[in-house]
Amino acid sequence: MDVNAYETANEFADQTEEFTFPLPASDYDKKGKLKPLRGRMLKKLFKYEFRALLPPLYLCLGLLAAISVLACVLFNLPQYDETTGTVTLLVSLLYIYALIATPIVPLIVALGRYHKHFFKDEGYLTFSIPASMEEHIFAKHVSGMAATFVGLVATVISAIVVYNAVPFMDFFEGTIIFDPTRTLSPLTIVEDALISLEWFVGIFCVGGALTCLWQGFHKKWHAVVFGIGAYLLFMIIEVLAVSFGSDLFFFFNRDPVGMHVGAWLSIVLYAAIIVLCVWYELRTLKYKLNLK
Amino acid sequence: MANVIECTALTKKYGETYALNGIDFAVPATGGIVGLLGPNGSGKTTLIKLLTGFLTPTSGNVKVAGKPVGVETKSVVSYLSDAHALNNDYTVMQEIEYFADFFSDFDREKALRMMVELGVDDKKKVKTLSKGTKEKLALLLTLSRNARLYILDEPIAGVDPAARDYILKTILANKAENATVLMSTHLISEIEEYFDYIVFLKQGNVVLQGEPNAIRQREGKSIDELFREIFKWM
Numbered sequence: 231m232d233v234n235a236y237e238t239a240n241e242f243a244d245q246t247e248e249f250t251f252p253l254p255a256s257d258y259d260k261k262g263k264l265k266p267l268r269g270r271m272l273k274k275l276f277k278y279e280f281r282a283l284l285p286p287l288y289l290c291l292g293l294l295a296a297i298s299v300l301a302c303v304l305f306n307l308p309q310y311d312e313t314t315g316t317v318t319l320l321v322s323l324l325y326i327y328a329l330i331a332t333p334i335v336p337l338i339v340a341l342g343r344y345h346k347h348f349f350k351d352e353g354y355l356t357f358s359i360p361a362s363m364e365e366h367i368f369a370k371h372v373s374g375m376a377a378t379f380v381g382l383v384a385t386v387i388s389a390i391v392v393y394n395a396v397p398f399m400d401f402f403e404g405t406i407i408f409d410p411t412r413t414l415s416p417l418t419i420v421e422d423a424l425i426s427l428e429w430f431v432g433i434f435c436v437g438g439a440l441t442c443l444w445q446g447f448h449k450k451w452h453a454v455v456f457g458i459g460a461y462l463l464f465m466i467i468e469v470l471a472v473s474f475g476s477d478l479f480f481f482f483n484r485d486p487v488g489m490h491v492g493a494w495l496s497i498v499l500y501a502a503i504i505v506l507c508v509w510y511e512l513r514t515l516k517y518k519l520n521l522k
Numbered sequence: 523m524a525n526v527i528e529c530t531a532l533t534k535k536y537g538e539t540y541a542l543n544g545i546d547f548a549v550p551a552t553g554g555i556v557g558l559l560g561p562n563g564s565g566k567t568t569l570i571k572l573l574t575g576f577l578t579p580t581s582g583n584v585k586v587a588g589k590p591v592g593v594e595t596k597s598v599v600s601y602l603s604d605a606h607a608l609n610n611d612y613t614v615m616q617e618i619e620y621f622a623d624f625f626s627d628f629d630r631e632k633a634l635r636m637m638v639e640l641g642v643d644d645k646k647k648v649k650t651l652s653k654g655t656k657e658k659l660a661l662l663l664t665l666s667r668n669a670r671l672y673i674l675d676e677p678i679a680g681v682d683p684a685a686r687d688y689i690l691k692t693i694l695a696n697k698a699e700n701a702t703v704l705m706s707t708h709l710i711s712e713i714e715e716y717f718d719y720i721v722f723l724k725q726g727n728v729v730l731q732g733e734p735n736a737i738r739q740r741e742g743k744s745i746d747e748l749f750r751e752i753f754k755w756m
Contacts, residue, residue, distance in 0.1 A: 249587035252626045354607035360597040
């Protein structure tokens with residue numbers, strides 16, 4: 231039998247019918263092109279991201295608050311016996327763990343959801359939704375950043391409260407960290423703020439890109455070698471950047487101009503890394519996605 | 523009648539292996555059931571992933587409802603993967619709300635009715651459901667959309683014959699009116715009577731396509747017999 235007998239051109243090629251799509255006019259720009267980021271869709275994506283991120287964040291915040299109060303009470307006891315001393319030591323340890331966990335847990339949950347929703351079976355559901363890859367990545371990263379930022383703020387507030395409430399914790403007094411005479415120039419404040427912001431944003435973008443990198447390599451050890459290589463390269467470039475303009479290599483006897491040049495080189499370097507990571511995420515999810 | 527699916531010189535390569543080798547075919551938006559038939563490894567799932575945007579073609583074009591695959595086409599395509607992917611941490615009711623939120627063509631009332639008919643408990647968490655109940659839930663969520671095109675990847679694989687019949691009847695009874703259903707399967711004898719149009723895939727090529735009745739008359743044999751003949755060396 232000639233099985234190719236039916237391999238004909240389409241016999242229903244009359245394209246007179248126009249299909250309609252259930253998307254509102256606000257989803258399109260003036261040229262009639264679909265917007266890559268739509269407020270309506272982002273709102274829905276954020277709703278489900280925060281629904282997943284907030285319970286562990288609330289748990290961490292609750293535990294941190296409880297342990298902070300307990301620490302303040304225990305650190306202010308007039309005297310310690312064997313029992314109260316042991317309990318205070320345990321609470322101190324717990325307090326340190328809680329300080330670390332509060333910003334870290336939302337970060338881990340956010341990156342875990344990134345992997346689960348983009349590269350595991352749930353990906354079939356995630357990418358069936360009429361949302362663009364830009365919207366998916368934006369919603370995942372921004373919600374993760376917001377939850378982690380709340381955790382960080384809570385950690386700082388708790389540390390300040392406990393530090394001020396505990397009489398014997400005055401060992402930072404007089405050190406450069408709390409030097410009241412130290413003033414920062416507006417330019418330095420801007421540089422520090424930008425570098426901090428880029429570090430914070432970079433954690434999520436690098437985390438996302440590494441997840442994409444991991445799934446993109448058929449042999450996982452290639453991904454590990456590539457990741458370590460990229461990290462070492464980054465460290466070398468970063469050391470060169472911050473050392474630029476110093477009298478001696480690294481951080482000694484630095485002149486102020488060299489400091490600023492180094493800071494701006496770092497800012498540009500981090501921005502480039504963020505852009506590169508987002509580009510790699512988009513490229514992987516748009517063109518290299520291969521759910522099993 | 524316009525084509526709800528159009529593939530032109532569609533090629534997908536994995537490394538040096540051709541999963542689809544420059545196929546040309548189209549499915550008219552007649553509102554029927556289209557069987558995407560072929561043995562394992564013939565390219566059925568690759569084609570479905572290209573139609574749903576989970577893969578990008580190596581070359582060639584693929585259009586759904588007259589548009590390149592993207593956000594717009596996803597708004598009119600209801601897809602049931604063979605993985606029956608669901609949000610495992612949600613309850614059944616939360617899963618329904620999730621679909622209602624993201625798909626404007628989702629019919630909540632229909633979903634609730636089907637949930638009762640199929641005996642799915644709305645208070646249970648998805649991860650606690652049995653495999654069969656998860657399949658039912660995924661199917662009811664897919665069919666509760668008033669989509670233009672339903673793409674069902676092996677919806678009857680791995681279920682007993684009684685369940686197959688039940689699933690097929692559920693699909694026929696609940697798909698949106700005038701919608702086209704593209705269903706991949708390698709179990710032909712059980713369901714060939716349901717097909718309005720068939721596409722045979724063999725090693726990444728379309729080897730046969732057309733209306734089953736015309737093919738039966740022309741060849742003088744059933745689709746299942748034809749399938750066995752075409753793929754007898756595989």
